[in-house]
Amino acid sequence: MVVTGQALHAHCAALFPICRSITGPGLRATLSYIGERIPLALREVPSGTPVLDWTVPLEWTPRAAWIRRLDGETVVDFAQHNLHLLQYSHAMDAVVPLEELQRHLHSLPDQPDLIPYRTAYYGSTWGFCLPHRLRETLQDEAYRVRIDAELAPGALSYGECVLPGEQEEEVLVSIHCCHPSLANDNLSGIAIGMELARMLAARARRFTWRFLFIPGTIGSLAWLAANRDGVGRIRHGMVLSCLGDGGPLTWKQSRRGDAAIDRIAAHVLRHEDPANRVLPFTPYGYDERQYCSPGFDLPVGCLMRSPNGTFPEYHTSADDLDFVRPEHLARSFKAIERIAEVIEHDACPVSTAPYGEPQLGRRGLYAPIGGTGPAVEARGFSQMALLWVLNLADGRHSLLDMAERAGEPFAAIRAAAEAAAAAGLLALVTASRFPADKGSGNSAPEFAGQRDIA
Amino acid sequence: MVVTGQALHAHCAALFPICRSITGPGLRATLSYIGERIPLALREVPSGTPVLDWTVPLEWTPRAAWIRRLDGETVVDFAQHNLHLLQYSHAMDAVVPLEELQRHLHSLPDQPDLIPYRTAYYGSTWGFCLPHRLRETLQDEAYRVRIDAELAPGALSYGECVLPGEQEEEVLVSIHCCHPSLANDNLSGIAIGMELARMLAARARRFTWRFLFIPGTIGSLAWLAANRDGVGRIRHGMVLSCLGDGGPLTWKQSRRGDAAIDRIAAHVLRHEDPANRVLPFTPYGYDERQYCSPGFDLPVGCLMRSPNGTFPEYHTSADDLDFVRPEHLARSFKAIERIAEVIEHDACPVSTAPYGEPQLGRRGLYAPIGGTGPAVEARGFSQMALLWVLNLADGRHSLLDMAERAGEPFAAIRAAAEAAAAAGLLALVTASRFPADKGSGNSAPEFAGQRDIA
């Protein structure tokens, strides 16, 4: 199964028009789209439910919103672009003097043609976002403002896709789905996470893979609140975001910094993108903030191309379907596919002929006269890769250790190890040697209020 | 209480004219000046007392010294500058042929206008120091030389200021006071150490602070000999010297290199002076040589600006009151004040809401819409400083750990932690987690001969 950049981009295009938020119909429509393609349980957490230090907010349903001149001419219309409405604006219907209106407008003087994306989830206010150039044309004394939006008890929705593996130990993939028409942040992550789940669903798996499609912050908090006793099973975790732009592949490390997933991601990125970046953890960004809060401290990092806040299109109307490119989506997918390969296939092989080098020539694994023998390269690995595998096959080195020491990609070392195993030179031991995570949750306060409706 | 550069410089000016040595009236006059300003015990160790591998020397009392032409014209006069006399010169009264006199003269051909500073504590000789240009004018066949100086049984003097804290664990601050009219080396250290002691004396203290005002080498040896059983209480230590010149702030590490004080000093200097230097320990320099001898191996480094031997004014008459500047003294004082702050206030806070991030918005600690909320910056810390504190408040990270990981100054992290504690988000645990020093002294030979006269 090959996942093309075009297919990934098509998912982004299909989901782009929907006005998502951290609750409400747009979020449910998005989860529904995903649920048509992978096995997805839809979870709903009622408004008012305490989740850790937070409370699930009211559900927000925006229907229409505009600013009109008193002569009826429409100046700003939510129907034209769903970034125009400040997220979680309450209902409004009034003639507003310009001076007061200005206090409710958001624009970008330095990027005067773009609409910014703004939210006020936990305030109680209203507002519009618009191009600064348009804002500057507002000269009337007052404008008519109408917001048809409901803030009412409902639920927080999120989707959970669990693919059981041979082991109970889990790999967590977390993707925020709460942003409206922003393509890179984070339709790119949704498309790639969904296709990764589809690919893994079709294979035998060592690990149990858990994909969360959640609204940012409150969604991961809700999931963590409901699963405090289970997080100890998470061996590796990744947040996916901003994977469709042209920036270099970027890994933001887990809080631990030296988790196995940090090493795996750094290894893969080094071979997939010479310009790759590995950034240290900071307590700002996406849902890794919650997974890496001190009580949980899970081995969860974040895979990105351009990080949040570092590209001019970030959180503006310029983060659109032209900004994310099929070729970037495809390269991001390939990277996460290779990360998954390491997670699933790392092992600590043990040589069956550890004393001295085994005689490779008689097994067809060495050139009898320099350069004239059977080229092992045709099998997908170099002679040196094979020598490294045999030299380090002492049961204390994983294939990833070997790949790093040899400077070879994991896939080449894995191929060499399989050739050596086929020649009887290795016993491939697949038991994971990843360090156990310390987990948590035993002293977690009781949590109630979640009902599954999937 | 603010300590100004002017006040520090005034101390240097007051003490500059005194002819100090490792024993004698000049040293006592200096200790007396200090004792008028901070609580100081004066210790006297009799000549001939064995101190570790050494013996306390005779006490030296220079009164007058000159070289005159046979016609009575004075060529060199100790009354003009107290660097003119080789320290510990014995008495002398003779007509000396020029050829022999030359063997007793010290000058600097490369700095012909400066008087060098020379000592012969443990030899038995006499000599004069003079500008090379003056030396070159000596053409007579013989000169009359007179040194009125006494070398007689007496005592070695030093001052000790102990400021008890909540804990018995100690911070040692050691300052050499044996150099005559040299301002940077080490009136600068005396002024800063004295004012630090005065500032700390006015505060509640966690640690017990011990300030030693001692003659170099033999003074620290005498103190160590008398306190072998107590040095295990020393948790942090600093030698202060050369703190008034324009060089960058410099920390010479303890012999251990990774003592807590090494980390603290490096952290503070990084934020106080971009040009700062952290130098590895070497067994040459000031009294850290004694504290870091292998039998003691105390966590004692040395705070300086320009290290000994690295500036042209070093140990010459150019190390005067113009060479040390109030602004440099003030910056040095600020650095040591901040070092003291870390020592006294480091702690390992524990979050009361460790599962997920706490909701800062409802506590007024987060902007509800980007850039529009209450600026936490007004409280002396950044939003990121607060997020770091909360993320690392797992009881295993000290405030200093947090400051280093966040790249923020300790004071900002401390302010953020106090704000979080005030909001009920942290329990501030002040128990030190600095590694215990191994101490020593149990097998120390018996030491006698010290009498306190304070």
Next chain:
Amino acid sequence: MVVTGQALHAHCAALFPICRSITGPGLRATLSYIGERIPLALREVPSGTPVLDWTVPLEWTPRAAWIRRLDGETVVDFAQHNLHLLQYSHAMDAVVPLEELQRHLHSLPDQPDLIPYRTAYYGSTWGFCLPHRLRETLQDEAYRVRIDAELAPGALSYGECVLPGEQEEEVLVSIHCCHPSLANDNLSGIAIGMELARMLAARARRFTWRFLFIPGTIGSLAWLAANRDGVGRIRHGMVLSCLGDGGPLTWKQSRRGDAAIDRIAAHVLRHEDPANRVLPFTPYGYDERQYCSPGFDLPVGCLMRSPNGTFPEYHTSADDLDFVRPEHLARSFKAIERIAEVIEHDACPVSTAPYGEPQLGRRGLYAPIGGTGPAVEARGFSQMALLWVLNLADGRHSLLDMAERAGEPFAAIRAAAEAAAAAGLLALVTASRFPADKGSGNSAPEFAGQRDIA
């Protein structure tokens, strides 16, 4: 005893004409030359003997070999240069069409005037090596080819020189002796290893030194197979090769990378050659491949100048007696002599006056007035070297530790330590603190078939 570059070069010259291989009369002649100069046991392992994963091959005795035109003119003649014959070619006597002959010829198009060195130990074929320019002149339809060579049951020969020391722990020096007329690879190693053995034989030794003069790969395998139970005694090991060219001194680390020998070699090379290189282990090169196979994992690295494959003369007729220079051989010998000094003389001294600095002045080890005292430099060490020795003499620092921390050569630190010991300031404890090697061999399969004939 001084070993000159001329003497080392003379050994290369004496051995150069011999046609060595991994078995046979040339190898035995070489071992005989060595055995006339150092105590050497000659070991012979019969053809067919299994050695670990390999089998000792038939013995090869080449006598004559040529290619002639059908009119009798000789084109290529083994008698002219013993690189002309592919090593382990079987006997041959036939008229061979040019097209078929070409498949048995080896030349270097990029170095058309050089004869390459090629081997086919474990194939069954024949061939000639010749300058590419000569090969291009072959135009006849067929040539007469004759190879008078015997492949017959015999033995693998190697030489073993054991110099017992005070301790059973061993230092292994392994030198391959299987290459025909190639001077750098490895007559240089043979000459230097032989002279090192001669030098050490004349001295008292702490360690037992074991020198192996062996054919590459199969020789070290044969020795390892016969000595599996004894390899745990090896504390340090070196393979010597390519030590006569003009490249910088190079240490290829053991598989462990942090073995004591890795540190020792790096220290010596740092002081002997500013351009020195320390290369990480790779499972390709010389017999370190076998010593560092995972079942043995011995602390064995490789001392070289230009590594195998990195210089244009490598494995060609240009690796001749002009390519290796007496001055390079002499510098290589000096380096290994200094490595041997560290191995034999490292120790952990303990100060007898550890509390404070000892008073050096009264012992004549410190200048009483700056620059005027007895220069300790005349004794082969600096004042700082002495201060470092005394400061670190806590029984936990070896002389090598001190040398590294002080940035001084081991010899200077050793001289300072001996001066301090002579002054009663140090107890020199010579017990090695090198980490024990983990050894192996308990589960080794039974090995038989070796007979000693020395």
